[in-house]
Amino acid sequence: MMMKIEPLWNHLESDGKHSSGILMRRISGDSQADIYVAVRGLDKKRCLIIKVDYTIIYQSNSSEELKDIAIELIPDENNMDKNLLVIQLSNRLLQDIFTIFCEDLISSIKEVTSNDLIVKVILNRINKWELLFGRVGRRGLTNEEQRGLYGELFFLRRSLIINNDYFSCVFSWVGPDKALRDFQKEGWGVEVKTTHGNNHQKLHISSERQLDTSNLNILFLYHLSLEVQQKHGETLNNLIDSIIELFSDDISSLCLFKTRLMLGGYFEEHRDLYNETGYQIRQESIYNVKDEFPRLEEKDIPKGVGDVKYTIILSDASNYIIEAETLFKAIK
Numbered sequence: 001m002m003m004k005i006e007p008l009w010n011h012l013e014s015d016g017k018h019s020s021g022i023l024m025r026r027i028s029g030d031s032q033a034d035i036y037v038a039v040r041g042l043d044k045k046r047c048l049i050i051k052v053d054y055t056i057i058y059q060s061n062s063s064e065e066l067k068d069i070a071i072e073l074i075p076d077e078n079n080m081d082k083n084l085l086v087i088q089l090s091n092r093l094l095q096d097i098f099t100i101f102c103e104d105l106i107s108s109i110k111e112v113t114s115n116d117l118i119v120k121v122i123l124n125r126i127n128k129w130e131l132l133f134g135r136v137g138r139r140g141l142t143n144e145e146q147r148g149l150y151g152e153l154f155f156l157r158r159s160l161i162i163n164n165d166y167f168s169c170v171f172s173w174v175g176p177d178k179a180l181r182d183f184q185k186e187g188w189g190v191e192v193k194t195t196h197g198n199n200h201q202k203l204h205i206s207s208e209r210q211l212d213t214s215n216l217n218i219l220f221l222y223h224l225s226l227e228v229q230q231k232h233g234e235t236l237n238n239l240i241d242s243i244i245e246l247f248s249d250d251i252s253s254l255c256l257f258k259t260r261l262m263l264g265g266y267f268e269e270h271r272d273l274y275n276e277t278g279y280q281i282r283q284e285s286i287y288n289v290k291d292e293f294p295r296l297e298e299k300d301i302p303k304g305v306g307d308v309k310y311t312i313i314l315s316d317a318s319n320y321i322i323e324a325e326t327l328f329k330a331i332k
Helices: 006-013 092-109 115-135 143-162 166-171 236-246 251-263 268-274 314-320 324-331
Strands: 022-026 034-040 045-053 069-075 082-089 183-185 188-196 202-205 218-230 277-288 310-313
Touching: 006 022, 006 034, 022 045, 034 082, 034 092, 045 092, 045 115, 082 092, 082 115, 092 115, 092 251, 115 251, 143 166, 143 183, 143 188, 143 218, 143 236, 143 277, 143 324, 166 251, 188 202, 188 324, 218 324, 236 251, 236 268, 277 314, 277 324, 310 314
Parallel strands: 188 218
Antiparallel strands: 022 034, 034 045, 045 082, 069 082, 183 188, 202 310, 218 277
């Protein structure tokens, strides 16, 4: 479960006795790693700190995208056998993003006990977030990205409405992590596709593994045919707000959802960009990807061939259409 750390920072910032140096507070909970929230210096910059063995080596790799976050390894003044891996925010305007970023880091290392592995996992996770921090000051999602995110969130909302385990539903949404499929968990997968305009009967598949069922028990293709209009229909913001309302009493699911949104490129700072474009569902179609469903699998690709992309003609897959009830029963 994800931990809400904003109140811990607020408490440290309100400490009138703090003058300089680092004021730390250990995060309790089920994490195996030694993790602290902290404020640093007279201006009380927010930090996330992980205690690691002094033998751990970290070389800073400065990045334009991460210019507002400093990462450094410093000695622990209270324990010569330890170092402090300090992740510090320098731009207060990014405070909300930094909070979710840190909650995601905490979640990613909570089961890790090896110091070497902790640093490796953190750096890998930081790489995932790196481009997103640089993207905050830009112009938001493209039209295609907005439609894709709308489709994934529409499916997620349908799952949440019929499933009481909200956290599990959000956890299965792995599209923002650049996974092979948009939703995947415990042997099942769902790939979501959206189309609009006059191109409703053709789906673009991005790799030979996207519809490969070799390592799955069951795979579904969920297709939404969209009508896109200005100032008419449900906006991306409307859809997101409706999902957030479902999490009114579930902080863990809400934190995870907001993290996934940001990994998917959606930031509150860009919200005004998504107020005008509305979506209406022209048609919802669900396919059970099995047997002779028209697709390529990894085993079909000759050695030496890579970066395979192809198109599916939906009229040739009509025999594999199923009811929504069948899909949601299978993944519940």
